[in-house]
Amino acid sequence: MKPILKVQNLSKDFIKSLDLVAKGLNRIGQNYKEEVVHAVDDVNFSIFKGEIVGVVGESGCGKSTLGRMVAGILSPSTGSVEFDSSQANNKEIPSALRTQMIFQDPFSSLNPRKRVVDIITEAPIYHKLIPPSEKRAFATEMLQRVGLDPDTLERYPHQFSGGQRQRVGIARALAVSPEFLVCDESIAALDVSIQAQIINLFVDLKDKFDLTYLFISHDIGVIEHISDRVIVMYLGRIVETAPIETFVKQPNHPYTQALLTGVPRLEVGKRQYEPISGEIPSPLSPPTGCHFHPRCNFATARCKAEKPALRKIAPAHFSACHLNDEA
Amino acid sequence: MEPILKINNLQTHFFTKAGILKAVDGVSFEIAAGEIVGLVGESGSGKSITGFSVMGLVDPPGKIIDGNINFKGKDLSALSNDQMQNIRGNRIAMIFQDPMMTLNPVLRIETQMIEAIQAHDGSISREDARIRSRDTLGLVGISSPDERLRAYPHQFSGGMRQRVSIAIAMLNRPDLIIADEPTTALDVTIQGQVISEMQKLCRETQTALLWITHDLAVVAGIADRVCVMYAGRIVEQGLVADIIANPMHPYTQGLMGSVPSQNQRGKPLQQIDGMVPSMLNLPVGCAFQNRCNYANEKCSNIQPDITQVADGRQVRCFNIPVGQRL
Numbered sequence: 001m002k003p004i005l006k007v008q009n010l011s012k013d014f015i016k017s018l019d020l021v022a023k024g025l026n027r028i029g030q031n032y033k034e035e036v037v038h039a040v041d042d043v044n045f046s047i048f049k050g051e052i053v054g055v056v057g058e059s060g061c062g063k064s065t066l067g068r069m070v071a072g073i074l075s076p077s078t079g080s081v082e083f084d085s086s087q088a089n090n091k092e093i094p095s096a097l098r099t100q101m102i103f104q105d106p107f108s109s110l111n112p113r114k115r116v117v118d119i120i121t122e123a124p125i126y127h128k129l130i131p132p133s134e135k136r137a138f139a140t141e142m143l144q145r146v147g148l149d150p151d152t153l154e155r156y157p158h159q160f161s162g163g164q165r166q167r168v169g170i171a172r173a174l175a176v177s178p179e180f181l182v183c184d185e186s187i188a189a190l191d192v193s194i195q196a197q198i199i200n201l202f203v204d205l206k207d208k209f210d211l212t213y214l215f216i217s218h219d220i221g222v223i224e225h226i227s228d229r230v231i232v233m234y235l236g237r238i239v240e241t242a243p244i245e246t247f248v249k250q251p252n253h254p255y256t257q258a259l260l261t262g263v264p265r266l267e268v269g270k271r272q273y274e275p276i277s278g279e280i281p282s283p284l285s286p287p288t289g290c291h292f293h294p295r296c297n298f299a300t301a302r303c304k305a306e307k308p309a310l311r312k313i314a315p316a317h318f319s320a321c322h323l324n325d326e327a
Numbered sequence: 328m329e330p331i332l333k334i335n336n337l338q339t340h341f342f343t344k345a346g347i348l349k350a351v352d353g354v355s356f357e358i359a360a361g362e363i364v365g366l367v368g369e370s371g372s373g374k375s376i377t378g379f380s381v382m383g384l385v386d387p388p389g390k391i392i393d394g395n396i397n398f399k400g401k402d403l404s405a406l407s408n409d410q411m412q413n414i415r416g417n418r419i420a421m422i423f424q425d426p427m428m429t430l431n432p433v434l435r436i437e438t439q440m441i442e443a444i445q446a447h448d449g450s451i452s453r454e455d456a457r458i459r460s461r462d463t464l465g466l467v468g469i470s471s472p473d474e475r476l477r478a479y480p481h482q483f484s485g486g487m488r489q490r491v492s493i494a495i496a497m498l499n500r501p502d503l504i505i506a507d508e509p510t511t512a513l514d515v516t517i518q519g520q521v522i523s524e525m526q527k528l529c530r531e532t533q534t535a536l537l538w539i540t541h542d543l544a545v546v547a548g549i550a551d552r553v554c555v556m557y558a559g560r561i562v563e564q565g566l567v568a569d570i571i572a573n574p575m576h577p578y579t580q581g582l583m584g585s586v587p588s589q590n591q592r593g594k595p596l597q598q599i600d601g602m603v604p605s606m607l608n609l610p611v612g613c614a615f616q617n618r619c620n621y622a623n624e625k626c627s628n629i630q631p632d633i634t635q636v637a638d639g640r641q642v643r644c645f646n647i648p649v650g651q652r653l
């Protein structure tokens with residue numbers, strides 16, 4: 001089977017330019033250099049049609065940067081993101097619309113001066129997917145798809161609750177018949193009882209419209225519930241990718257293991273927390289070799305010196321850890 | 328044993344232009360020495376205002392209009408500002424979601440910690456205060472604390488800053504710590520570190536801890552008892568283990584069913600339909616009626632009282648679903 005999305009050697013560097021103080025000091029003979037963040041560092045993976053692939057990792061590890069490149073709204077420094085058009089459900093849709101992104105804060109991504117009916121129909125009318133005369137009927141249908149009352153057609157974004165606004169954002173994305181949704185912390189800002197509503201909606205839509213997802217979340221419970229496969233990132237690199245059952249039951253990478261032990265779980269109840277030590281290092285000066293070595297209980301001299309490659313350790317299971325060489 | 332904190336029928340209201348907002352409406356609970364109590368609920372349910380009320384930090388248009396807050400036998404709501412000031416940061420400390428609420432960005436950590444000690448103990452020498460500060464930083468897992476004392480807050484990561492603010496809360500060995508979403512902004516591995524330090528502290532020094540959060544799973548992992556809040560009121564309280572095994576209030580049940588995890592894979596999450604009603608415009612009767620599958624006519628006419636259903640277990644509902652009843 002061919003993947004619908006293929007990401008190869010994808011990297012993004014951000015240059016943190018000098019602030020005024022540093023520039024001033026350089027003028028009097030200091031030598032401050034511009035710093036480079038490897039936000040995403042040579043990442044490779046594939047996604048198959050109909051999959052929900054979760055991305056987890058701690059703050060600053062590059063999840064959003066990766067998501068934005070996959071959605072085509074940020075250009076990579078190097079590498080490529082390829083979409084296999086032959087597998088598209090709807091071949092007439094312009095390729096630029098095939099991937100849509102759904103953000104954490106629906107408020108900042110919706111134009112506050114536009115009514116919902118216009119927010120939803122703007123792109124499809126512009127791209128001539130629907131005639132302007134069908135605007136209201138079309139918007140009504142989209143609102144119903146995401147579980148909103150069509151009475152809300154004439155409202156502005158601020159007249160909705162957080163959960164409803166997220167539904168408007170999803171309706172807008174669905175309006176261009178996308179194949180692929182990149183969800184970046186799309187439920188993080190919502191109340192617990194509303195999160196469940198939106199998670200259920202994402203799953204329903206996937207089944208109804210044959211969608212494929214890249215689902216970014218720092219919440220491992222959410223990832224475990226929704227994903228078929230998981231990508232674990234640490235400081236710009238993928239350290240492990242695994243089918244969900246393997247991720248939960250037999251995580252291979254020491255970082256994934258640490259992450260999973262830290263997750264609070266209802267069913268476990270009261271327990272003694274045994275934390276992994278150390279801070280998340282600065283992405284500006286990541287540790288040498290394996291980025292995780294200063295916090296890893298199994299680190300050896302080799303881990304400090306040599307970057308472990310992401311290698312296949314079982315079908316569909318990849319991990320980047322030197323320990324796998326010894327076995 | 329006498330509880331350290333005993334809150335009875337606390338009423339904290341905001342007198343806004345749009346009307347009276349009952350942010351805390353008749354809240355009662357207790358915390359014993361060394362005990363960890365979780366206060367859970369979604370945003371706007373009144374968790375923080377409950378904590379602020381205990382700290383004497385409610386500002387106008389907010390006001391405590393009724394109830395009492397008994398701390399080691401004293402009614403805090405009757406104390407003057409000066410008396411309250413003396414208890415704050417000394418016998419009761421608060422940890423905020425944003426550690427910069429506690430930390431001063433322009434002062435070295437050392438200066439802030441020494442001042443916090445000397446403010447409540449005029450006789451301690453600067454050097455002794457410094458040593459205690461250093462040891463407390465070590466206690467919350469900050470490595471090379473001697474060096475770190477010289478640093479400014481911005482030189483620390485978010486997780487380290489939160490640990491410094493916890494260290495400051497611990498400095499004077501308070502009897503009670505109120506922690507308001509202390510780990511919500513932290514990554515999982517760092518959250519684990521912070522929780523582990525707090526557990527150790529309560530165990531070793533018998534500090535009572537009120538842990539405020541929207542995350543039921545975190546409370547399940549750390550607390551002995553839990554109070555679930557909805558729209559300004561406690562709707563259920565009891566031992567964490569009991570509530571997780573057998574949630575009785577329809578809201579608690581809904582909350583638990585909506586926590587995603589691998590156990591629920593392939594099934595839709597149980598969702599609580601609808602939204603939290605506006606706090607300015609609560610319905611007559613039960614505040615949860617518009618989202619409740621068990622609501623009947625009585626629920627829309629009469630407000631349910633919180634009632635004892637078993638030893639240490641209280642629920643505010645007329646129709647505890649059959650099967651959940653004890």
Ligand SMILES: Nc1ncnc2c1ncn2[C@@H]1O[C@H](COP(=O)(O)OP(=O)(O)OP(=O)(O)O)[C@@H](O)[C@H]1O
Nearest residue numbers: 014037039058059060061062063064065066218283
């Ligand atoms: N426009 C930018 N300019 C400079 N650096 C950036 C920019 N965008 C991201 N970065 C840096 O790239 C790294 C990855 O950032 P990214 O936003 O992808 O992280 P993330 O995993 O999404 O984190 P979070 O969980 O906090 O959302 C970080 O070190 C970040 O500071």
Ligand SMILES: Nc1ncnc2c1ncn2[C@@H]1O[C@H](COP(=O)(O)OP(=O)(O)O)[C@@H](O)[C@H]1O
Nearest residue numbers: 341348350369370371372373374375376377606
């Ligand atoms: N300064 C204020 N003025 C008016 N209303 C307030 C103020 N602070 C809080 N509230 C209201 O009180 C209620 C409870 O707030 P809060 O305790 O902060 O909720 P939580 O901490 O549970 O999210 C909310 O409805 C909130 O809008």
Ligand code: SF4
Nearest residue numbers: 290293296303321322
């Ligand atoms: S490569 Fe070494 S440091 Fe990195 S995770 Fe594996 S054992 Fe730990």
Ligand code: SF4
Nearest residue numbers: 613616619626644645
């Ligand atoms: S009192 Fe009525 S509306 Fe309220 S929770 Fe119980 S059954 Fe539901």
Ligand SMILES: [Mg+2]
Nearest residue numbers: 063064065184
């Ligand atoms: Mg992000």
Ligand SMILES: [Mg+2]
Nearest residue numbers: 374375376507
């Ligand atoms: Mg709060």
